[in-house]
Amino acid sequence: MTDRHVAGDLGVYLAGALEAREGWAVESHLAACGWCSNELRELREVTALLDGMPPEVLLDGPPDGSDLLLRRTVRQIRKEGRRGRRVLGAAAAVLVGAAGVAGGFVYGQQTGSPPPVVAQQQPPTRTDPVEAPVNALVAKATDARTGAEAEVTVMPAAGYVRVSATVEGVPPGERCNMVVVSKDGERRVAFQWVTGEGNGEPLTGSALVAPDEVASVDVENEDGETFVSVPV
């Protein structure tokens, strides 16, 4: 046997990850060394716990390959969300008509008194997802010409806005800008991306436009072609 303590090798030894010859050397030392044997007993209690775990527990990250599964899931929650809140959807439609714009808007939980039609009809449901943040403005629009659809959440910050959005119906491979347009017509890019098949993944960014100055949020490509403009 070797006189060198083998406690430091026990992690790999217990995993069965040592070459046979080296494993024998460890065993021969263990047979003669109470200190290392004791260490082995303690560590074995831990590895016994690992034996009961499914091997997948330590896999991190998204699955390999395409994120088709994610997109399918997002589509399903959109569908279920719509069904769960059909009444609210109708209320929002009323607001759209009243405002006379292409895209509806619904306040999150703003500080002022909300439009009563929304407040009355909003049912507390078990499937309540995470609500839009306080003061966030959620707006949505579909462009009849391009067929592109965008839903944006504009969150006021000190002197600027955070924008998150999901966009669908833009042809894949378009190099896009999410542009925040101010009431003065100033255009600032909140973020840029390249559209994929079907689009739909949530995107986020921010733009230096004062919260009360935001007029619309536009999806356009680098050539300046606008796919959809969402008034807010």
Place this chain on the structure above:
Amino acid sequence: MARTPRDEALITAVYAEHGRALLAYATRLTGDRATAEDVVQETLVRVWKHPDVLVNGRGSVRGWLLTVVRNIVIDRARARSSRPSEVTDDEIVAPIAPDHAGGVVDSLTVLAALEQLSPEHRGVLAHLYFAGRTLDETAQVLGVPPGTVRSRSHYALKALRRLVETPAEVPA
């Protein structure tokens, strides 16, 4: 508003962090990739319906997610009235509520402890204990000398032992 980009960001985040583990687990249990994808989709929808499980400090989020995957697989198997032999009761995964009866260390506690390990410690255990790699293979995959794998795996097990013995206090 029933659906906001935030909901979708939540699902995207869960998918980005746990998607691989969930799909691998579901694929092993069902033996079929297409069915596994359906199971994971259903799991993510449940997360969307109960987002509180992600923040209420119950311990292991992944443990909860794997439990949901397993339950869905079993439900589907029962619905077809033929239980797949791959699914056995002694296989992880404990019910959602941790059961500390008798001081027995349950699998959720172990999962929570694993999640608290440093990425280096998790990585070395993943390769040696879960992927069954040898010392040299692990060293190569991780890009570190074999001596580092030896010491790191030893310290990882010691750290895991400490974490299991004194689980992090979580608010009820």
